[in-house]
Amino acid sequence: MRYAAGGRTLIEGLNLRLPHSGITMVMGPNGAGKSLLLRLLHGLILPAAGGIFWGDAPLDATARKAQAMVFQKPVLLRRSVTANVDFVLRPSDMSRRDALLRRVGLMDRAAQPARLLSGGEQQRLALARALATGPHLLFLDEPTASLDPASALMIEDILREERKRGTKIVCVTHDVGQARRLADDVVFLSQGRLVEHRAADAxxxxxxxxxxxAYLEGRLTL
Ligand SMILES: Nc1ncnc2c1ncn2[C@@H]1O[C@H](COP(=O)(O)OP(=O)(O)O)[C@@H](O)[C@H]1O
Ligand SMILES: [Mg+2]
Incomplete structure (x- = not known):
């Protein structure tokens, strides 16, 4: 797969076959193309050539029927916490709202304006909203980058629960400890290329x- 923007090739020769289940952790230094890869996976930008495989089938609009993405900077409505979740719930699913808010630890903030939440709380609200859509595929871009350890662990627990439910998760992280805790397989990128994709243990x-x-040892910055 190739992706270019602004006259530059940003992603080159990235042939990725994502496993059907489990958590794929995407790692690599700043500027490696991790966020671009998630945007390509989510269908927000289109590759100039090639594609991505999910199992044996192309990851196209059909495969992507139910997917959600949590962005690095949460995109929230300037309304209440509840309204942010209701916005994506189908009318028949409204009863799930409280359970979702409880799951991300925001039940006691339900009536507050979302913009008054802390960074960590906003990130948890963004995750609740992504889960409200009942995705089969969930993409997360550094969801715990600016969170305190307790919020980060809460998000990790939720991702484990989602994996158990059969949701396929692709998550970018800079946190090696988090990658070790969560990953079933690791995609390592550097300079717009897929450098390694293997089972996490290996x-x-x-x-x-x-x-x-070099990256794992803290020696690689590009
Ligand atoms: N729309 C764009 N136009 C030009 N360059 C871009 C664009 N989006 C990203 N880039 C560049 O592509 C590279 C990869 O970006 P990104 O995927 O955001 O990296 P990261 O691995 O840190 O998430 C960076 O060098 C970035 O500056
Ligand atoms: Mg990024």
Whole structure:
């Protein structure tokens, strides 16, 4: 797969076959193309050539029927916490709202304007809203980057529960500990290329690519 913008090739030769289930953690230094990859997966931008496979089938509009994305900076309505969840719930599903808010620990903030929430609470609200759509595919871009440890662990627990329900999760992280805790497989990117994609156990035991090894040891910044 190739993706170009502004006259530059930003993603090149990235041939990805995502497993059908489990949590795929996407890692790599700043500017590696992690956010672009998520946008390509979610269908927000289109590759210039090639595509992505989900199992044996192309990840196209049909495969992507039920998907949701949590952006690095939460995009919220300037309304109450509840209104943000209601906005995406089908009328027949309104009874799920309280359960969703409880699940992300925001029940006691329900009536407040979303913009008054802390960064961590906004991120949890964005996750609640993504879950409200009942996605089969869930994409998250550094969902815990600016969160305190308790909020981060709460989000990790929710992702584990979702995995158990059969939701396919693709999550970008800079947190090696988090990747070790959550990943079933790891996609490692550097400079717009797929450097390594392997089962998490094997990856963390001994990454094959020198760039991945350097990154895990804190020696790779590009
Ligand atoms: N719309 C765009 N036009 C030009 N360059 C872009 C655009 N979007 C991203 N880039 C560049 O592509 C590279 C990868 O970006 P990104 O996917 O955001 O990296 P990261 O791995 O940090 O999430 C960066 O060098 C970034 O500056
Ligand atoms: Mg990014």
């Amino acid at each position: 990856f963390f035991a001994a990454p094959e690519a020198p760039a991945a090894r």
